[in-house]
Amino acid sequence: MDEAQSAALQFAGQDIPWLLRSWAERQPDKALLIWEPRHGEGRTWTYAEFWADVRGLAAGLAGRGVGKGDKVLLHADNCPEMVLAWYACATLGAVAVTTNTRSAASEVEFFVGKTGCVGAITQPRYAAVVREAAPDLPWVAVTRDNGGEEPTAQEAGHGLGSFDALYGDADALPDREPEPLAPAGILFTSGTTSRPKAVVHTHANALWAARIGPANIGMTGDDTYLIYLPFFHVNSQSWALWTTLGVGGTVVLQPKFSSSRFWEVVTGHGVTHISLLPFVINAVLSGPVPEHRLKAGVFGLIVPELEAVLGFRVVPAYGMTETVIHATTAGLGLPPIPRSMGRPTPGYEMLIVDRETGEPCAEDQAGELWVRGTRGIQLFLEYHDNPEAMAKSFTADGWFKTGDIVRWSDGGSLMYCERDADLLKVGGENVSAREVEDVCRQVPGVSDIAVVGRSHPMLDEVPVAFVVRGPAAQGDDAEFGAALIARCADALADFKVPRAVHVVADFPRATLEKVAKNKLRDLADELAKETDADA
Incomplete structure (x- = not known):
């Protein structure tokens, strides 16, 4: 049985628009997306409202000639328009290409050229960069503001199209047969010595994350995930939003992390789940901790001392853009040992390999972590237009070489040692x-x-x-x-x-x-x- 047949069996009749439509029909008045800008007015989209706006945008994109498999550049900081546009592309069968807004014009030019984008959606502050990088794009649509902040006069005078003008007649949008292994999104991994690689995620990748993510972090439909990390990163797209969609929960979206407003937002919206990073931990511990509903912070390791100080569970999780969702988890049984990154998530096979001999490592011996799963489901589909990178990253029998150096210890707990790029050779x-x-x-x-x-x-x-x-x-x-x-x-x-x-x-x-x-x-x-x- 090949991968396409396996996906057809696991996700028959399902794709990303199927998931949105199903929740919109089951709980139309439940809040899905809460926009919490630093400046300006916020807004809440129910599941029904979100699905209606997504379909309207999809119809408008179709009216501009965007079709199945076409790539659309989304070059923006966190904002509702970016999220809606991503799901509109998926609904239409197109592919959203989300890119880092700190990129220079030459890098954006590479992103557009590499993926062959047919249009772009951006914000006023980045309109000039997009126009410089891709002057031949048939169309560029610009949001009204910069994630709640008013644009400067110079930014507002970009002379490009309006995002609001993209909307079309949702009723005129034809239904599309689900194709689980069809591409849905592209994320560029950050490169160090070479060009970034374009990681392709499929509809089945999103559905897999929606199934596995909630169990990994203990999330239910009554819970709320706070998103403040960039939407052009897998953490926000998958770990937060696809996990939330798996249980019909709620996300609160901020333009970026705000230490001064952290507790205000957490307590005001009853946030239960967050992604923990060192700068977030510092902000959480910088002052008195109010009464809150936080249940879990997703972090890289099990740190009991940190749990005791924070007052909520610190959930270990390891993953990368290529593994789609958390590839390790603490599980529901005996907890892994402290400082570990958990055990392999069900559905992922793992090996720790000695890079010199190619043999599996013994207990407590450091080696490269290899991960195996079905491409397009547990693992990403491919590096777009990069057969050389694919050949370098995968073995003949399907193992993906992560480049991370780990070891296994008591009870199969995985211990992170080093990213191989940071392993010094003295x-x-x-x-x-x-x-x-x-x-x-x-x-x-x-x-x-x-x-x-x-x-x-x-x-x-x-x-x-x-x-x-x-x-x-x-x-x-x-x-x-x-x-x-x-x-x-x-x-x-x-x-x-x-x-x-x-x-x-x-x-x-x-x-x-x-x-x-x-x-x-x-x-x-x-x-x-x-x-x-x-x-």
């Missing part, structure tokens, strides 16, 4: 940046730390630390750096000790505020050259 010795960072954090006054590899003529690379000082830091920058090096020298092998410590105000960031270690590596090399020149 004179032939493997050095875990995380291990060095953990030792550095033992020195009082370390607010944040990032260890990267600096080029070295003999050893290939050597570790270097970038650190953000906290209030408890002692001495000047040089003394503080010396204290970190001394602590590492006491606790680590000599080849693991940072050769230099650079104090910085903050780190360069990538999507979801992740530290952009590739930029820190470049900075480390530049600083080394300056030091050599001054010597």
